Structure formats: structure tokens, C-alpha cells
Amino acid sequence: MSCGDNHETDCSEVLAEVWLFLDNECDKGRKELLKQHLDECSPCLAEYGIDEHLKELLAKKCGGDHAPEALKERLRATIRKTVVEQGGVSVEVTRAQVETRKTQ
Structure with a gap:
């Protein structure tokens, strides 16, 4: 114009x-x-x-709308899962500790 x-x-x-x-x-x-x-x-x-x-x-x-907490948690879980899968690590949660190790 x-x-x-x-x-x-x-x-x-x-x-x-x-x-x-x-x-x-x-x-x-x-x-x-x-x-x-x-x-x-x-x-x-x-x-x-x-x-x-x-x-x-x-x-x-x-403006001002916020995502529901349940949606935020699902997104966080999906991101964690993707990072673990793409990074080639496994995560095991035990009662007292969290262990991570490289998978082959």
C-alpha cells in the first residue's frame, strides 16, 4: 500500500x-x-x-486466561517422557531415591 x-x-x-x-x-x-x-x-x-x-x-x-493445572501436569509429563526417550536414559523411581542410567 x-x-x-x-x-x-x-x-x-x-x-x-x-x-x-x-x-x-x-x-x-x-x-x-x-x-x-x-x-x-x-x-x-x-x-x-x-x-x-x-x-x-x-x-x-x-488475555488473562491460564491453562488448567491438570493440563500443565500432562504437558510436563509428556515433555519428561520425550526427553527421556530422546536422551536414551531410563528413570526408575524408588521409595528413597531416583536413579537414572544410560540405556543401550
Whole structure:
């Protein structure tokens, strides 16, 4: 997309990086260039506004949800099993100690 005006930063670059700008994930210099472009370019500012509202909506509707503890435990168990299988070790749990040894 291009508004037809000549800007220091091209419209397509700004729109490609608008999420980095919204998330404060670009360096200070780049952030200033993007902000300057948005201040000068109405079409990009309108697109930025849409993205900003979408981000706020997603955060409002999806933010704050936490995985149930049972799911976390299943994931941990699966990760442990995968590590053991790929690492070629066996794990034996006894009453007083845990032993690991390399399997052949």
C-alpha cells in the first residue's frame, strides 16, 4: 500500500511493522520513524487505528486466561517422557531415591 506521498519510510514498511510498534518491540530510532510516518500519513494512521483496536479487543477477550493445572501436569509429563526417550536414559523411581542410567 502507498498513499502516493513521498515519505522517509515507505507505507508498506510501516504497515508491515505496525505490530512491532504497537507492542513496543522496535528500537527507539525505528519507533520514532514509524511514529513520524503515522503522524504524516492519514491512510497509514487509519490502518494503525484498526490494528490498535484489534489488539485491544484480542487482549480484552483472550488475555488473562491460564491453562488448567491438570493440563500443565500432562504437558510436563509428556515433555519428561520425550526427553527421556530422546536422551536414551531410563528413570526408575524408588521409595528413597531416583536413579537414572544410560540405556543401550
